Every structure is written in C-alpha cells, then in structure tokens.
Amino acid sequence: MNPTTGQRRRLRLGVIAASALALLATSPLGAVSAQAAQGCEVGYQVTGQWSGGFNANVEVTNLGDPIDGWTLEWSWPDGQRVTKLWSAKDKSAGDAAKVESLGYNAKLATGGSTSFGFTGSWTGANTDPTGFRLNGRLCDGTVGEPSTGWANAEEQVAAMQPGWNVGNTLDSLGGETNWGNPMITEAQLQTVKAAGYNSIRLPVTWDEFTGESPDYTIAPERMERVAQVVDWALANDLQVMLNIHHDSWMWIDQLPSNHDNVMAKFEAMWTQIATRFKDYPAGLSFESNNEPAFEGVSLEEGDVYNAELNQAFYDVVRNSGGNNGDRLLILPSLHTNAEQVRLDPLKTMIEGLEDPMVAATIHYYGFWPFTVNIAGFTTYNEQVQQDLAGYFQRAHDTLVANGIPVIVGEWAVFNYSHWSPERIEQGEMLKFFEDLQFQARENELTTMLWDAGQFLNRETLEWRDPYIAERLQTEVTSRSGTTSFDRIYLEQSGTITDESLTLNRNGLDFEGLWEGNVKLSEGTDYTVSGDTLTLTAAALTRLAGDRAYGVNAIVEARFSAGSPWRIYIKSNDQPVLSDATGTTTSFDIPTEFNGDNLATMEARYADGTNAGPATWTPFQEFGHSFIYDYEAGTIILNTAFLDTLREGEPATLTFHWWGSDTVAYTVTKTGTTVTGTAT
Incomplete structure (x- = not known):
C-alpha cells in the first residue's frame, strides 16, 4: 500500500497507453485467445540525439505462444513524441x-523478434x-496467461483517464429524460x-425505483436499464464507474437521525446492485455514493458517518x-472535498x-468566488490558481503518494x-x-x-462548442499556451492603436499568429x-474591417504543442443604460450593449454598506443577483437581489465591462415597485 514515488510513477507510465487492450482482454472483443500464453521482452535504444530530436530503435521479442498481429504500447515519461516511424504503423496519441x-x-513465433x-x-x-x-x-520477461484486468487500483484508475459523466440522465428525478x-x-x-474518453461515470438515482422496507426491492426494469447502458459502454471499450447518486441528499443524509433504517x-440497495453485476468484468467499478453529507452534525461527526x-x-x-471480491471500489471523502x-x-x-x-474520489469545480463570479473574481488570477494547485497537491x-x-x-x-449567458x-x-x-x-x-448536456448535444451527437471540446481532448496530455486576455476591444468611435497582450507560454514555444x-x-x-x-x-485596422459592434475577426496564437489560443478582435462603445420601472418580481434595465460584455456588478448604499x-x-x-440578455437588450435584476433592497433607500449599482469604463445606475424599492435611474 505504500510504494515509493519512483515505483508509483513507473507503474502509472506503463499502463496509461495500455488501457484499451487491458480492457479488451477481459471481453470477447480481445484479439488474444484466452488459452494462449503471453510474454515478451523489449529492447529500446536511442541511436542518435540532437537538440529537440532523436532516433531510436525498438526490438520486440515474443516469449509466449505464436502470435499473428501485434500492438506495442508505452507512455512517454517526458512528453516525447514519435514524429516519423518505419517498419510499423504509428497509432500514437499524445503521451500514449x-x-x-x-x-x-x-x-511472431515463440522466441521470434522484429524491430x-x-x-x-x-x-x-x-x-x-x-x-x-x-x-x-x-x-517483463515472464510468460503467463493473458491479462484479465489490472494488477491494482493504481493501474485501473490510470487507465480510466480521462473520464466523462453521463450527468442529469439516469440520476435525474422523475425519469431519465426529465432533466432535459x-x-x-x-x-x-x-x-x-x-x-x-476512456471511461464514463454513470450516476444513478435509485430511490424512485425502490420498494418499501424491509426488502427495499429495486424495480427490475430499472436494474436492467442500468445494465443495458453498462453493457454498451463496456462493449465500446469504456470503463464504467457506477454509483448511488442523488439518494445521498434524498435520504442517506438522514443517517444521524434515522440510522438503522x-x-x-x-x-x-448495494446488495442488489452488487449481485446483479457480480459476474461483470473488471472494467466495471462501483462508487459508494455521491457527495456524502449528513444533516444536523458537525463536519467531524460527518467524517465518522461517512466512514461507516x-x-x-x-x-x-x-x-x-x-468478480466483486477484487472489483475496483471507490470511496468518497465527506462532501467529496479535498x-x-x-x-x-x-x-x-x-x-x-x-x-x-x-x-478515493473527490470533486472540484474551482475556487468558489471564481466559479460563480462573485466578490470581483472575474479572472483566473493567482489566488484562483493556487486554490486549484493546493487542492490537487x-x-x-x-x-x-x-x-x-x-x-x-x-x-x-x-x-x-x-x-445561459x-x-x-x-x-x-x-x-x-x-x-x-x-x-x-x-x-x-x-x-x-x-x-x-452543456458539452455534448446528445440529440445531434455534436459537441456544442467544438473549440472547447478540442481543447478538452488535447489538454489531457499536453499543455496549451494562452495570453493575458482573449479579447481586444477597439472603441468604434476611437482611433485604433497598437494593442499588447502578455504571452503565457506554459513551457511551450510561441510559433506565431494566424x-x-x-x-x-x-x-x-x-x-x-x-x-x-x-x-x-495596421493589422488591427485590417482585422476590424467595417468595425461593426461585436466580433470582427478571430486570430489564433499557436504554440509548439497543445491547442491554439483564440484572440477575438471586437468593436465596441460605452454601453448605455436607460431609466426603468418594474416590480420586485420583474425588473429589467434597458441596455444598449454596443458590442461590449458585462463582467460583474457591485452594489452599495449611500452609507457605504x-x-x-x-x-x-x-x-x-453573476446569475443569482443579476444576469443579462444581449439579444433582448436588457440587464435583469433577479428577485434574490430585489427582495433584499432596503425600503426607500437608493442603491447604487456599478456595472463593470470588459471593454469600457464602468456605468453607474440607481435603483430604489418602494413596496413592490422598483424604479431605476441612469446616472
């Protein structure tokens, strides 16, 4: 349970590239007979090296039974890449x-070699x-039966990278399609x-399909629907991590007050799930439950209930x-917090x-003020970055370790x-x-x-934003370069001048703009x-074209690896807000956005509170107190904000824009009426 860091790193490097074949070997799709003995040795030699490049020769020796067709896989320890290969076919992808x-x-006969x-x-x-x-x-020089899974949890978890959640589907309440x-x-x-992606997490909420005590029988149609999805995933070389999901806050959180039940x-529930899937291959793993939390107890007491x-x-x-005797089991921390x-x-x-x-499993959605856009955290600054780095470390x-x-x-x-905006x-x-x-x-x-549903459109089977999807795939194995901001705003009524950004190379070479x-x-x-x-x-003048409000051109900054970074050339002018009257249930500020984008809103009374x-x-x-609708030309103050306004006391709203100066606006609540005045 306590291997050295070096041992652990070598183990992980050796399994990432082999994830596909390791899973295939557990199913009828595997290319190797279950009766064949397997074994091999590999000789690897760098035959020449220069700045940024090298030549190498690889010799493969088959120690097992004769084979007809072979695939050799490994992971690069330092980000190396094959650029040209001979006497075989290169099917590499990133570090794999x-x-x-x-x-x-x-x-290859027994004892036969090729290079x-x-x-x-x-x-x-x-x-x-x-x-x-x-x-x-x-x-490793030994001969034995084909691989039937992974040697330990470290190997299997490494082979799951990266994974994807089938969220808001089998976990939704009211039916599989009820959440859209x-x-x-x-x-x-x-x-x-x-x-x-090499794995899926399959969140499943079981409560609505579970009978009363003492048996708590899960409806057969529910179990078989889950099994159908698991079967599809395994047949398509995807590991599956199956769990009990929203049950965690529907009834499991009552453990302290209703312990025995x-x-x-x-x-x-777990007895029935485990029994149904006990003969499934190792590619199916089980997760105890989702984001455990318990009502009416301290966090320290919650840790004890979570362990139980x-x-x-x-x-x-x-x-x-x-196969449940050695199936991969995944345990969450309290709140899946790190x-x-x-x-x-x-x-x-x-x-x-x-x-x-x-x-073990944890969850991470980022430094909270940044991920919800509150308290002025509108950029990926050092504090936000350090929260991420510390969490994962x-x-x-x-x-x-x-x-x-x-x-x-x-x-x-x-x-x-x-x-949503x-x-x-x-x-x-x-x-x-x-x-x-x-x-x-x-x-x-x-x-x-x-x-x-926000990344993959499951109706059309198209990624909603191909640019984001491509970056997510590339950055599993490679860094990407960025710049200090991805937009250059050009005041439509102003003179265009040189504009500068800071390059964030992230260890890469900057190769130019396209x-x-x-x-x-x-x-x-x-x-x-x-x-x-x-x-x-001169370049910005050409790129801006007729300088219509909004995006005039997209420029890509390209680096020696990773995904290109898009820089949007936009024309804008200062946004204009108009007076308005509404109620505490509906108040919209008429807004001429003029090609600009809203960053955040601050709100104060005259006494500074x-x-x-x-x-x-x-x-x-952002989104809880206020939101915008660019097409409708409005900034919307939500009821969560309006309900908290002091009676008869004006509040000054300061809207911050990405491309322009701030704009002040005053709102006053009188009973259920809200009036707004541009200032």
Missing part, C-alpha cells in the same frame, strides 16, 4: 505511444520509456469514446461473490482495509451551460480548464468531466518582445 505491425512482420525505428522529438529530457506492453501484456436530456444510447457512448436501505457508510458499502460488495481534514480520515480508513483494489500527497489512487469524479465550473469570461474559464488538466497530470489524478489558414507577418502585423505580444494598429444578498462583498453573484 502505440505501434502496430505491418503485414510482413505481423507473425522498428523512429525519429522522435523531445524537450527538457529524453528519459527512456518503461512499461512496454505487447498485445496488452507487460513485457434524451435517453442514453450506444451512439452517445461511441461519440464519447471517439472524442478520446438508512443503513438497512443502503445495504439492501463506506465500510458498509465495502463489506456488502466484497461479500457478494463473483481539504486536509477531509482527506485524513479517508486515508486512515482505506489503509485499514489493506485492499489494493480501493481508490493535497490529494496527491495524502493519498496518491501513499498508494491510494484518486479520481476527480466531477469537475467543471458551476453554471456553465449552452443555454456567459457568467465567467470564456478565456478565463479555458485557462482554468487547461491548468486543471495539467495539475491533474502533475499530481497523477484521473479526471471525469461533469457533463449535464487568421484562419493565413499566418500573420511578424514585424508587420505583430511583434514579440519577451512575453509581450503586440498587434500593430453593501446592497444585495451577498452582504460580505459589494460584488454580487
């Missing part, structure tokens, strides 16, 4: 190297890879797999027979189990969706997404994106001095 045989060298060579790229270091796998089996998503189909899961129902629940889950599944005081009791419990097939140092793998079972930002500026959100996946790699955490397929000219269209990127007035539900800060929560 994958090489397949050609027709003439596909057959191939390649040219590769490297930066910083060129450490030899380890953990080679031939047709899914580790090449269509029923899950095999085609949806195939779309997810094609986008590079809650425990009886919880154990009855996790122990009951563990005991029920392990004693249910079949504060140190929440991680320590979970670590103690898992270590006490002395079971190599147990993992604690998970690593407490759990991963002690042999307990960690799954970030949900991550995204709160309130991001395709159907932009609450967090998109570029700042993308910086968070990029850094989160980098920090996950650095701390050896597996991540599962929470998607309740507009579509046309590369801009350095020295004429832009200049680079240190980390300062300056677009010239804060107005609005968030009394601890003048900057109110």
